[in-house]
Amino acid sequence: MTQDKPSTPQRSLLRFLTAGSVDDGKSTLIGRLLYDTKSIFEDQYEAIKQSTEQRGEQGVNLALLTDGLKAEREQGITIDVAYRYFSTPQRKFIIADTPGHIQYTRNMVTGASSANLAIILIDARHGITEQTCRHSLIASLIGIKHVVVCINKMDLVGFKKEVFEKIRSDYEQFSSKLQIVDVQFIPISALAGDNVVDKSANMPWYGGSTLLYLLENIHVAGDENLIDCRFPVQYVIRPQTDKHHDYRGYAGKVAGGIFKKGDAVMALPSGVISKIRSIETADEKLEEAEPGMSVTILLEDDIDISRGDMLVRENNQTTVGRDIDMMICWLNEKKLVIGGKYAIKHTTHDARCVIKEIQYKININTLHRIEDDKNIGLNDIGRITIHTTHPLFYDNYRKNRHTGSLILIDEATNETVGAGMII
């Protein structure tokens, strides 16, 4: 972390996901990023150096940095996502590291739900595999807008440009069917460090940027929906003290659009209209609030609003309904049941629902619809219709990840069993 000078200018945050199996060199790549940005501490470095020696290997095996996962696998512990952190003078990074084996879908969906970007690793010797397709489809489905395809182990194919170009054109052909806005390709060797942090001397034909440079500079601020104003009320602040006798503040995190002081807003579900008197944090009164900000909104009128309600604009409301279509990713061993009843969490709103219909299941290798097998079990993705106990205020997931997502909860075990993306 020596690069992390305290007096840096403004730094932003990038959350990304790494997809790929151990064989693709994912652990080595993460180890390389942490090591080359000096995010590894001496005691951690010493520990992996010793492990490398114990295993009779030479040098320092950077893959062992993520070895926590391996030990856990031996102990039979399933860990779906491990989070790792590093920073450079430009940005702070949160890596959602998802082990890419059997429970891939559940892991990836969980890690991807909070990520702006996905790194997909391809072994240069093998090219695009079924797994590459699967990871890309999931990234597309969960609404990740930026994918960086790292073609790894270039050292094992003689750093040849043709190998890189062939894989790139294969991938482009396949990904044109997906809804990923921005796809970039980088030839790397995670083991030797080529094009990860430092530019490779072995691939002079590659004119693009290194992986770290790309991660530091990619523009993701525009991923949020800045147009449709959505403010799910999370908590009502009422101090009831002499000083703040009539204070009634609606606390929450802006889920879409830009709210400004003086704006006319409508509360859902009541439909009552008022005006924003003030937007506050504990420190200051703000002129406006944008997506991601936790703020408190005060209105001109004393109207009845509570947790689960939503502030929107009168001429730009959410869809309101009880029969809702969605793509569902199933996260539990117990299968999804038609007619089954589940609890729902959607924005700050709690409800219950019954599964009315399973339309189809998706073959996540081809994206084809499977209409004759409607069994949705662990790691399956399908399209379903639910009927809720009372109306939800929602948007299409493509339009807004916050108001378009929900989870299903098994009412007997309280486990989170399904991740829904509203269509």
Add this chain to the structure above:
Amino acid sequence: MPTKNIYLNELESESIYVLREVAAQFERSALLFSGGKDSIVLSYLARKAFAPAKIPFPLMHIDTGHNFPETLTYRDEWMKKIDARLVIRYVQDSIDKGRVKEEKGYNASRNLLQTVTLLDAIEELKLDACLGGARRDEEKARAKERFFSHRDEFGQWNPKNQRPELWDLFNGKKNMGEHFRVFPLSNWTELDIWQYIKQENIPLPNLYFTHPREVIERNGQLLAKSDYLNMKEGEQSKKMQVRFRTIGDMTCTGAVLSNASSIDEIVAEVATSRVTERGTRADDKRSETAMEDRKKVGYF
């Protein structure tokens, strides 16, 4: 006002969101307060999350009786400052009631014993959520933690069966007798904490700043000389210029040699430090999986 790091705003916003989610989803929660910098930052954020109202849950200190006196002085002043209600439960009471047995020997510590005191307090006060200042970057067992971490009726953590956590939808549903541990600072690193303390100008116990202290060197660690630390034969204390990177019990918190006397100097020191902060904790050095083992039975 100095320029803010945008990413610190994002972390702050995320933590405030989680704190409000706890107040909304649970009936009886408490914030576990140790007097260390992480629980100080967490309680500071709690103050922000509910302002101008008071923090809607108490802060709870599990007092081992082996605190640095500076911690207790700070604690009482801090509670006034953030206008919070403090609940204290004592490990000594658990020992007196025969619920736990004091460890013996040179490495004796009350660190493990406090788990029993904590679980007893959770039962006594019927708490359904305990907020903690743990971070995922601290230790490998903590890297797997959820924001909302489910505990069974025995207070146990089951790493094999954690609930998936998607988007910012937190599932706090539970059966009677079960509870949650919630970690709003999950995505912060040690350096983030320090940068934030600097940005917000948060006061800290003076243990974090350089001071001369009698210390005993044991297993590569500098332990503070105190009545609670059993000295081995031949062990001698030495006066050194030190500060603490983490604050826990006097028996197991190691000091580091340092001349850092201001937050700026600490930020610079942490930014260039080559050893993790848990490297100063004797309680983590007991075994490779010491933290995971303690967490499973209900540790913080």
